[in-house]
Amino acid sequence: MSDAPRTARTRSWWGWGTEAGRLTAAETADLVTRVAGLLPDHDLTDHAPPDPRALGVPEPRVAPPASLAGLCSTDPVDRLAHARGKAFRDVVRNLQGDTAHVPDLVVRPRTEQDVVDVLDWCTSSGTPVVPYGGGSSVVGGVEPRFEGPAVTLDMARLDRVLEVDPVSRAARVQAGAYGPALEDQLRPHGLTLRHFPQSFEFSTLGGWLATRAGGHFATLATHIDDLTESMRVVSPAGVGESRRLPGSGAGPSPDRMFLGSEGALGVITEAWMRLQQRPAWQRTATTTFASYDAAVAASRAIAQAGLYPANCRLLDPAEAMINAGTAVGGGLLIIAFESADHPVDAWLDRALELVTDHGGEVLATRDRSAGDPGHGDDDASRAWRSAFIRMPYQRDELARRSMIVETFETACTWDAFPTFHAAVTAAAQEAIAKVCGGQGVVTCRFTHVYPDGPAPYYGVYAGGRWGSTRAQWDEIKAAVSAAIVDHDGTITHHHAVGRDHRPGYDAQRPEPFAAALRAAKAALDPAGILNPGVLVSPR
Amino acid sequence: MSDAPRTARTRSWWGWGTEAGRLTAAETADLVTRVAGLLPDHDLTDHAPPDPRALGVPEPRVAPPASLAGLCSTDPVDRLAHARGKAFRDVVRNLQGDTAHVPDLVVRPRTEQDVVDVLDWCTSSGTPVVPYGGGSSVVGGVEPRFEGPAVTLDMARLDRVLEVDPVSRAARVQAGAYGPALEDQLRPHGLTLRHFPQSFEFSTLGGWLATRAGGHFATLATHIDDLTESMRVVSPAGVGESRRLPGSGAGPSPDRMFLGSEGALGVITEAWMRLQQRPAWQRTATTTFASYDAAVAASRAIAQAGLYPANCRLLDPAEAMINAGTAVGGGLLIIAFESADHPVDAWLDRALELVTDHGGEVLATRDRSAGDPGHGDDDASRAWRSAFIRMPYQRDELARRSMIVETFETACTWDAFPTFHAAVTAAAQEAIAKVCGGQGVVTCRFTHVYPDGPAPYYGVYAGGRWGSTRAQWDEIKAAVSAAIVDHDGTITHHHAVGRDHRPGYDAQRPEPFAAALRAAKAALDPAGILNPGVLVSPR
Numbered sequence A, B: 001m002s003d004a005p006r007t008a009r010t011r012s013w014w015g016w017g018t019e020a021g022r023l024t025a026a027e028t029a030d031l032v033t034r035v036a037g038l039l040p041d042h043d044l045t046d047h048a049p050p051d052p053r054a055l056g057v058p059e060p061r062v063a064p065p066a067s068l069a070g071l072c073s074t075d076p077v078d079r080l081a082h083a084r085g086k087a088f089r090d091v092v093r094n095l096q097g098d099t100a101h102v103p104d105l106v107v108r109p110r111t112e113q114d115v116v117d118v119l120d121w122c123t124s125s126g127t128p129v130v131p132y133g134g135g136s137s138v139v140g141g142v143e144p145r146f147e148g149p150a151v152t153l154d155m156a157r158l159d160r161v162l163e164v165d166p167v168s169r170a171a172r173v174q175a176g177a178y179g180p181a182l183e184d185q186l187r188p189h190g191l192t193l194r195h196f197p198q199s200f201e202f203s204t205l206g207g208w209l210a211t212r213a214g215g216h217f218a219t220l221a222t223h224i225d226d227l228t229e230s231m232r233v234v235s236p237a238g239v240g241e242s243r244r245l246p247g248s249g250a251g252p253s254p255d256r257m258f259l260g261s262e263g264a265l266g267v268i269t270e271a272w273m274r275l276q277q278r279p280a281w282q283r284t285a286t287t288t289f290a291s292y293d294a295a296v297a298a299s300r301a302i303a304q305a306g307l308y309p310a311n312c313r314l315l316d317p318a319e320a321m322i323n324a325g326t327a328v329g330g331g332l333l334i335i336a337f338e339s340a341d342h343p344v345d346a347w348l349d350r351a352l353e354l355v356t357d358h359g360g361e362v363l364a365t366r367d368r369s370a371g372d373p374g375h376g377d378d379d380a381s382r383a384w385r386s387a388f389i390r391m392p393y394q395r396d397e398l399a400r401r402s403m404i405v406e407t408f409e410t411a412c413t414w415d416a417f418p419t420f421h422a423a424v425t426a427a428a429q430e431a432i433a434k435v436c437g438g439q440g441v442v443t444c445r446f447t448h449v450y451p452d453g454p455a456p457y458y459g460v461y462a463g464g465r466w467g468s469t470r471a472q473w474d475e476i477k478a479a480v481s482a483a484i485v486d487h488d489g490t491i492t493h494h495h496a497v498g499r500d501h502r503p504g505y506d507a508q509r510p511e512p513f514a515a516a517l518r519a520a521k522a523a524l525d526p527a528g529i530l531n532p533g534v535l536v537s538p539r
Helices: A006-012 A025-038 A076-081 A087-094 A110-126 A180-191 A205-210 A254-258 A292-303 A317-324 A343-356 A379-401 A415-434 A469-487 A503-509 A510-523 B004-011 B025-038 B074-082 B088-095 B112-125 B177-191 B205-211 B252-256 B292-303 B316-322 B345-357 B379-399 B417-436 B470-484 B503-509 B511-524
Strands: A105-107 A129-132 A151-154 A159-164 A170-174 A227-234 A238-241 A265-276 A282-291 A311-315 A331-338 A361-367 A372-376 A402-408 A438-452 A451-465 B106-108 B131-132 B151-154 B161-165 B170-174 B228-235 B240-241 B265-274 B281-289 B312-313 B331-339 B362-369 B372-376 B403-409 B440-450 B453-463
Touching: A006 B131, A025 A265, A025 A379, A076 A105, A087 A402, A110 A129, A110 A151, A110 A227, A110 A265, A129 A311, A129 B161, A159 A180, A170 A254, A205 A265, A227 A254, A227 B417, A238 A402, A254 B252, A254 B362, A254 B511, A282 A292, A282 A343, A282 A379, A282 B170, A282 B240, A292 A343, A292 A415, A292 A451, A317 A331, A317 A438, A317 A451, A331 A343, A343 A361, A343 B345, A379 A402, A379 B403, A402 A469, A402 B312, A415 A469, A415 B265, A451 A469, A451 B281, A469 A503, A469 B345, A503 B453, A510 B228, A510 B240, A510 B511, B025 B379, B074 B106, B088 B379, B088 B403, B106 B252, B106 B440, B112 B131, B112 B228, B112 B265, B112 B281, B131 B379, B161 B177, B170 B205, B205 B265, B228 B252, B281 B345, B281 B379, B292 B312, B292 B331, B292 B345, B292 B417, B292 B453, B312 B316, B316 B331, B316 B379, B316 B440, B316 B453, B331 B345, B331 B379, B345 B362, B362 B379, B379 B403, B403 B470, B417 B453, B417 B470, B453 B470, B470 B503
Parallel strands: A105 A151, A129 A151, B106 B151, B131 B151
Antiparallel strands: A159 A170, A170 A265, A227 A238, A227 A265, A282 A331, A282 A361, A311 A331, A311 A438, A361 A372, A402 A451, A438 A451, B161 B170, B170 B265, B228 B240, B228 B265, B281 B331, B281 B362, B312 B331, B312 B440, B362 B372, B403 B453, B440 B453
16 A cells, blocks of 8 residues: 655644644744733643554555555554544544544545546445545535545545646646645746635645635635636546536536535546736735724725725724734725736725725735835734734644634625624624633634625634533534524535535525435435535435 | 417517517618628518418417416417527528427416416426527527427516615516516616626516526626526426525535526526616727737737726627628727726726737727717727617518528637637538528627637628528538537537537537436426426437
């Protein structure tokens, strides 16, 4: 059986990213001091991760055929590292040495034919198979949370950009390419996908497509869907490839059936993706508002103005304080425009007019196009971006110290937002009060804005009790999920459904569509081996 | 049995639009003179439409239950007028008095429950039902082209805007609303859908949704899909309604399964549509190029610049001459920007820089924002727009005079376009030469442009022989369809698949997706009554 590839060896088996990427001792000390200041009664004892080799990971219950053995890993730590995603509840379970639902094999195909062969074997043997990109799911999407054996299909070796079309600005890319490797291969062509989810470093194109990932752009191409020109998918019923088309009206979109299929309908092996030239003009403004309602109204005005900023991120006061170190009365709204073609001054100027029309103030602007160091103090926007990348590592350190640190995200229409936001925030705070005795903060930011509504992203920070933090979070999550579904939101805007969001998803989707999806699943995956429990199979 | 509503009584049973909208005698004489000049040998004898009451439309083979009888029309002319769409081949068959495949009943539901009741009756009796919006299909989408009885479900009575949300800028609209009625109901709210297909006056929201219609916008919201917030669909398996959401990542999009389902999966009864404020600033430029390649390159540059013009219509020299009365060496490129929020000068200025960078010349600009009569001569753009609306009426007059006048449309990537365009044009011209003895013209314009490719729309004008023009066109159409499919285009960018495009559609769609769609159809429509022959049922 083969060794794991290099990336797998440097990745943390229990937490986010790489061991090398973890907070330094000094950073950790600083973080702990800040939390101690906010929650003086909280027990911040550090619970280090266990030695994974001492956890007694069960022996594999299934053996691959000889023809596939060379692609398979049975290493206990490799399997443990593939047992779940990177949600707070995943990290906590790892820290506690939980070995439930560890896959029996990790298979790493080298070719699409390998994928076909693995699905053939799994179909004939009735072995469930979990397609796996970077494993950054925060919704239980890669966890074989079911009885019996499981195979995890890690696509990381299919990581090449196979073809670049500079005229149409598109590239054919294998699904296992991680964000950095993908961009590295595009850079010599002067092109970029510009899909930068927070997980960018540790997630793959195939994962983005299968989960309808949200990326860089606050408007227009908010999901990876819009950057997708065509896809190639291996299902047990056969291999399909959609045509490269800039647009089509020939029946329901084939790609839209597989975008968001979360490994339940097939394995995405490659896709033609729409690219862009690297931006030459970038202007950012940081603006503040005395009232949150005014900040929301300004965000809406910008979203409805047809200006299409790359960034239109509204932080509420708690988010601004915790993650941008900035005190604001009502909100911090960061607006950015970028272009490879033209200066964006007219665009930003008009957006800032809308800001001032709504009572906002411009705190700082920065012009990265001309190397302008900017005028005013935009530490707030820089601090936020830096914190954004480091957040999951901070989360890990706090999880070790019995803190509950997690996010949830959604979208709703603008007319619904005030009531929605109040209800969801209240549900979170009531649940925190109930399960944590009231020690907690709920923050909100808009990650994406649409003409008809925002995509709010909430953060929860609360002091838990060691040994109970997963259960405490689950209770908070159940409360906020119910509030989201009851108040006309979506159970997920860009984190996918996985296993964790099934109740909310089942409640919100139209039943005839569910029936159609079940039928499609039965046609494509008659043995029901593909990621059981996700989307359409029994919970 | 009820009378047909007023709209149905004023509509032409055999051709486009209304009898009142037909060309005047003077317009017809002018048109005929121009054609005679171009094709001096062509026999321009006028073949007037027959008296529909004298055609011997067969008696209905099926009777509705008493509970539905009040919704049903058995009037022969009403049924004849619903027997087919408005393609050239439909008009010709009407002119020739062809009474094949006339529906036995036209049912006009007044409520969604009526739709449910009709589907229940059709399911229990095994009677095929053809959902019908405005009947403007040009692909055989509304024609009961199968053996046995058929019911046409005309949605025209469900034509209300039920709710307007001015905050999120959206409205809940019944599917049977025709374009003008829809806009009339939105106007008092200062809002507009701005979906203006050529068929606007004679097509409905439900038809647009079911066929993924292309509309006003050359970029961004090119199809009605992008303007759709949620939909309500009645299928034999039940009624489903998706949630109003500005964006979501919860599994494959439910709406995207029904957008483009062409009445084969369910009947769309209403939808929440995304609206806009009426534009206050509109600027248009008419530009010319000495070479078509340069004009295409400029179109591509504008499509890839992130400027998002509302209009970016490239007419080739033949299209510019025939429909805009303008002689150009390489192409006529009409570019327009519009906004309800801000002046669009920066946008148009940059687009015109791209035009001149590619060797183009600005013929005229017009500023409708300020009531500016414009400088330069933009008769070309005005002439084109006026001709555009009247084209189907002209087509009808020419069809009466043995001319073959029809269009086909597609999309492909920019890298493929030169080869694609040459092959498709050659296929059309070869077919015209073969079936018409060479008397014909093929024109091309871009209706929509994307960063990764254009949507070319071709016109064919050729002299046929009375009695054979349908068969002649069918032969030309088969040749161009084969060329489109063989050269990496889509069989339709926004005219839908219907029955006419089935061979091309079947060739281009991935087989696993077809299997999934068949399964979805079987789940939603177990008796197979919904628009048989469309998308997934036997051809």
